[in-house]
Amino acid sequence: MNGAEDARPWTGGWTVIARIGDRRIAFPAAEVRSILPIPPLWRPPTAPRPVFGFLPLDGAVLPVLNGGVLLGVPTPEHAGLYAHILILPQLGEAGAGLLVDRAEEAIVVPEEAILPLDPADTLNSCAIALAETDEGRVHVLSAARLLAAAEREALAALGAEAARRLGEWRVPA
Template structure:
């Protein structure tokens, strides 16, 4: 359970402290190998329990595998492995969560912890040079912790996206071979 003090972060559905009428950003708190991070709720389509993932032989490193979503392979990136917080495949907890994000990608996290309303005044911007590809765009205090706000479109570098796109095309081709002739509308 997340303890939220009477500061500028408010639990989902809660009201800001008296006298505050600041804009609020709905933010999903995540546990990534014991590190609390956050993503704007608008960037997440769905939170899923960890499904069975297809892991092709070419997959490795932070690519946990592919989620078959209505016949379309969706790459699932293990954020703990990507951020070097844990070795790839090191988290075997069957109760982990998959965050289905906008843009045809999903992220594996240890837990989706809570949805909070983050007031603009509590968010401090972070210089893009302080994180790889500028993926940490802000930080805010929650209790005695400093939480990093991530930008979904900056989590992967251009080279990583290019390689992931190639693997996704391979998975799509492979999956299509298992469909009966003429069953798939193009």
């Protein structure tokens, strides 16, 4: 994402609403590649707390981050029956999954439903808008801004190591 794109305000449109703990969050639908039910994930014992596990996907190893830990929202230690993974290509250097308690809906947020938001109230300005929906207000987040630079670098290193370790288990055809 270049600086010009990053500086543009979000003007609404298709939006994916998810729940983490008692908090509803949203992402512009263009930032969500897919929504998956929770498959078995591989998690090395040395993985840091925000890393829920790794998912082999499309020939690569995708890190999956625990949304509750990442956003500081109390959540159960294990994923619930209705948990989902949002695949966010802009999360981290090579994309990542975000574990949420439930992907609730995809809705259109009209421009007139966007409320003022002070960027100083969010870490890394990751909240790009506050939207009024039928279910109440929800923060719209930018996947590209969820991680600090050092976190993105650490996640890339962890992903490379996970890919190397899982690659050792491949059986030649």
